[in-house]
Amino acid sequence: MDACRDYQETLLLDVYGELGYKERADWEQHLASCLGCREERQKMLRFLGRIKESSLPPELSPEKASALSWAIKRKLSGRDADSHWWDRLGPFPARAMAAVTAGCCVVVLSGWLALKWFQVPSPVPGPAAEIQLSQKDLEVIRNLELLEELETLRKLVHVIDHDDATSRSPQI
Amino acid sequence: MSYLASDSETGSAAEPNAPSLDDDRLVRLARDGAHWAMEELVHRYRNKAFAVAYRLCSGQKQDAEDFTQEAFLRAFRNLRKFRGHATFYTWFYRILVNVCLDGKRRQNRWQKLISPWLPWKRGENREAEDVAGHSDTIKELSNRQLSRDIDGAMQALPEKQRVAFQLKALEGMSIAEIAQVMGTAEGTVKSHLFRATHSLRQALKDWEG
Numbered sequence: 001m002d003a004c005r006d007y008q009e010t011l012l013l014d015v016y017g018e019l020g021y022k023e024r025a026d027w028e029q030h031l032a033s034c035l036g037c038r039e040e041r042q043k044m045l046r047f048l049g050r051i052k053e054s055s056l057p058p059e060l061s062p063e064k065a066s067a068l069s070w071a072i073k074r075k076l077s078g079r080d081a082d083s084h085w086w087d088r089l090g091p092f093p094a095r096a097m098a099a100v101t102a103g104c105c106v107v108v109l110s111g112w113l114a115l116k117w118f119q120v121p122s123p124v125p126g127p128a129a130e131i132q133l134s135q136k137d138l139e140v141i142r143n144l145e146l147l148e149e150l151e152t153l154r155k156l157v158h159v160i161d162h163d164d165a166t167s168r169s170p171q172i
Numbered sequence: 173m174s175y176l177a178s179d180s181e182t183g184s185a186a187e188p189n190a191p192s193l194d195d196d197r198l199v200r201l202a203r204d205g206a207h208w209a210m211e212e213l214v215h216r217y218r219n220k221a222f223a224v225a226y227r228l229c230s231g232q233k234q235d236a237e238d239f240t241q242e243a244f245l246r247a248f249r250n251l252r253k254f255r256g257h258a259t260f261y262t263w264f265y266r267i268l269v270n271v272c273l274d275g276k277r278r279q280n281r282w283q284k285l286i287s288p289w290l291p292w293k294r295g296e297n298r299e300a301e302d303v304a305g306h307s308d309t310i311k312e313l314s315n316r317q318l319s320r321d322i323d324g325a326m327q328a329l330p331e332k333q334r335v336a337f338q339l340k341a342l343e344g345m346s347i348a349e350i351a352q353v354m355g356t357a358e359g360t361v362k363s364h365l366f367r368a369t370h371s372l373r374q375a376l377k378d379w380e381g
Binding site: 009012013016018043044046047048050051052054055057058059060064065068069071072073075076077 | 207210211214215218219222223226227233236237240241244245248249315318319322340341342346347362365366369372373376379380
């Protein structure tokens with residue numbers, strides 16, 4: 001006799017020990033009246049029992065168990081020995097060192113940026129001074145003719161003075 | 173280092189009160205670097221872990237030992253990532269299952285690559301081992317045949333169905349725990365489990381009765 005289709009999931013949950021309290025009460029009520037489900041349940045339990053029996057793993061011998069523990073220990077210790085010096089300091093000193101290093105980097109970088117941005121400008125003549133300078137040059141150029149005339153007059157005066165001096169000197 | 177100076181030969185933990193501590197406390201201590209706590213965790217779970225690995229490795233003893241060791245190492249190296257949302261046991265089993273499945277996949281790839289040049293196959297070693305270890309009574313032969321058939325039927329299952337079935341039917345884990353180990357929903361685990369059960373019953377119907 002086959003099990004009821006509606007109860008197949010419940011049957012599996014039952015044999016796997018996963019049935020809830022309320023579901024179990026309903027299921028047991030059904031089982032009491034259904035021969036097919038009762039037989040199927042027995043078959044399933046026998047089937048799972050045989051599989052479990054046939055799949056028993058070998059015992060881990062005490063020697064093997066010790067060897068396993070020892071190998072794990074050795075590898076973990078080896079890892080400790082191979083680790084970086086900052087790892088051996090533990091998590092907190094290593095983190096503190098990383099934080100201090102990062103802080104130093106930030107201070108240096110911000111100092112450099114501050115120097116760059118807030119530096120006092122050097123006394124380089126600006127465009128206004130340049131305009132002022134060119135105006136002075138223009139004035140000199142404009143009065144160049146007058147200056148040349150003044151120079152000519154100075155030379156003329158010098159020549160006349162020289163002639164007067166020679167005419168006033170006694171004749172030998 | 174005190175860890176190395178502990179009583180390694182007997183396999184017992186160095187700390188006398190270690191067996192009385194629960195897993196959570198041991199994990200916290202191990203995370204803080206107490207190697208005796210790690211040793212106690214290994215002592216507590218090595219046999220169960222080996223059994224799981226042995227079944228997931230289809231009865232390859234050496235592979236099971238190697239994978240068990242690898243899983244413990246991986247767990248201790250990543251202990252800081254363990255947040256305590258699950259129990260240490262399920263967290264560690266998840267690592268173990270992943271190590272075994274990855275290892276098996278790697279081996280399968282490698283075997284596919286080199287098997288044409290190998291004169292023997294790995295499965296034959298186990299058979300020879302079995303024959304040497306048992307007397308040839310009818311019952312023993314029948315059990316061995318059943319064992320081989322179960323092995324074959326298990327190997328024919330899709331990977332997730334096989335893992336779900338093994339963890340439930342053979343290791344006795346709850347569906348909620350299997351869901352945590354496999355990283356899936358409980359409904360998915362149920363589905364894998366039911367399909368696996370159905371397929372196995374179909375494959376082994378000659379043995380029912």
